[in-house]
Amino acid sequence: MNINQAIKIAKEQGGTLIGFHSIPLPVYQVLLDYDTIDDNPFFPIQKAILQYIDNLANIEKDKGQQWSFSYLAAVLGIDVSLVKEVYKDLKDRHLVDRNSETEQLTVTPSARREYLSEGSRPHKTLTGSIIVDGKNLELFSNEIYESILNDSEVWASEHTKNITSHLPIDFSQKDSLPETLRLVSALNSHKRTLQSIGLEHSEGDNFIIKGLERKFLHGAYLIYIQTKDGSLRKIPFLGHTPLKSPSLSNVSNYTFALKAERNQKNGTEVIVTANLGYNGNDDSKNKSIEGSETLWISLISSIYEVPEEYAKRAIKTDQLGNKYFLADEELLINSCNPSKLLDDVLKTTPHACITLGRGKFHENGVLLIHIEYDNNLKPYLEIKEAINNIADIKPLEERFNQIAPKDWRQRLVSMDQYSILEDIDSLHYIHPLQ
Structure with missing residues (x-):
């Protein structure tokens, strides 16, 4: 997700963007066997040959009519070599028998059941896999699967951290677990096409779970939005689709966090990272960012290369407890990067844009710090x-x-x-x- 996408989503939700960051979404990749209709393009020819053989078996008793590849090819309007090839395949699969004494051809019971019974068609067993929720093994919505299957920024991968966030499953008991039984039932009674959830064919049944692999879904983000009435909303998204999952039940406790880290020069720098509910409480629900006054001062000081005494004077707190800073002539004159300060104020909505982690963590996201300015800066x-x-x-x-x-x-x-x-x-x- 980029900042323009996030700003658009915030506007669609009736607010302004505070920031966004990636969130880990635990999922299971479920390995499946299932039956589906055989979509062999030679099925019409196979059926025609079997019907011809079945009819011929009855006719031969009275009229002595003989089997003829050429005749059947002419009736079907196809090359005789193709008829011979398809016939050989039917014979090799034991769908046609030849009486050793009379040389008469007959259709086997399995061939009659799969090809000649009304509405019949041969089936085949396939192996495939789907992504399901990592907390309850339930299927996602069509919109979420559309992102999983079509969005290049969404993919499932191995993850060694937070592995305990998955629903614990004893695979040896998979055939009796309520979650796996519900999943198999949902698949067997599916009302949407199987292709829409990631399988090869549209229809299928007789699903069997063959394996479960713990994965994390990349491309999930938590978007922080300031509404017109001043309240804070934290909405998880996958692509452009709001995301609902038991795995994300406590996202209201997530916040941005200021953190002091050692840099390569053995000094200390303040970075912005995501706090995924650690030590979260009811107060966290109404906060977008956690950080001490000292960390805020160091952050603003480093962004605009200004002495900390001027950064301290610039930092303000609004009625909702959110931090912003006031840009004035004093801050500008004492900044070693005045162009950046002025360019940030000139944005449609004045703000400082801070990338999470600054490359130190595998996080993706930005925090926007609101800027106000006085008339002397105009x-x-x-x-x-x-x-x-x-x-x-x-x-x-x-x-x-x-x-x-x-x-x-x-x-x-x-x-x-x-x-x-x-x-x-x-x-x-x-x-x-x-």
Whole structure:
């Protein structure tokens, strides 16, 4: 999932995106044997040959009519060699008998049952596998299977962690467990096509579970959404489909978390990670992120390369207890990365976008930290917007004079835009060689 997908989902849910992160979804891959109709393309020819042999056995007694490959091929309108090939296959499968004394051909009882009885068709046994919920062995919805089968970002894989989150199953007792019995019953009485849940054919019956493998489904995410009334919603998704599973019954206790980690330079850096309900309680349900004031200060300080004293002043808390920060001229001037600060404020909804884990953990997700700004920052924002959108130096300088006619040069210095100042000065004072 990318941030644009998450923002779209949040809007569809009537709110704004706070962030999202991957969540482990335990599943079982169920190995199955099942019977299905044999879709052999030669079935019509096989049936015609058997009908011909069956009718011929009765006719021969009275009229002495003899078996003829050429005659049957002409009646069916196919090549005689194909008739001989299909006949040989029927004979090899013991669906046709020849009387050793009279040389008369007859159809065996199994052939009559599979090919000649009304509505009959031969069956075959196949092996396949499906993905089911890891907590109760129940089938997922059609929408979830559509994501599992068609979304390139969704797949099942081995996972060594959190293995106890699966429903414990003693495979030696599989034929008497309520969960496996319910699954077999649901498969045998299925109302949707088997292809829609991952099997090869549309129809089938006589299902037998041959194996169960613990897996985790990648591509499941928890999306944090701030609604218009200020409340917090945490909704699990697989692809673009809301996900319901007993495995995710406590996602309301999940939060983002700030965590101090050692970096490669033996220093400490603050990263954002996902807390999947560890030490969760009722308060966690109304929180999107856990972290001490010290960790928040270090995080903002590292994002915008600003001394911690200024980061501390910028961090605020709203009425719901959510953290945000106030961008002002003081924060900008003391930042070693003022361009990033201004670009984040210029977003449609001002925010800092933080990737989870920073490559240290196998997590996928982002956290958006809301930004507010005061009026003193507006001239800087207009100058930065002009820099982003105007390529030519002369019209760019004209725009600067419109925004801040008295002090645009000093503002460019505060924004670390020295190269643009050099380009403007070159335009006025340094003439190209003739």
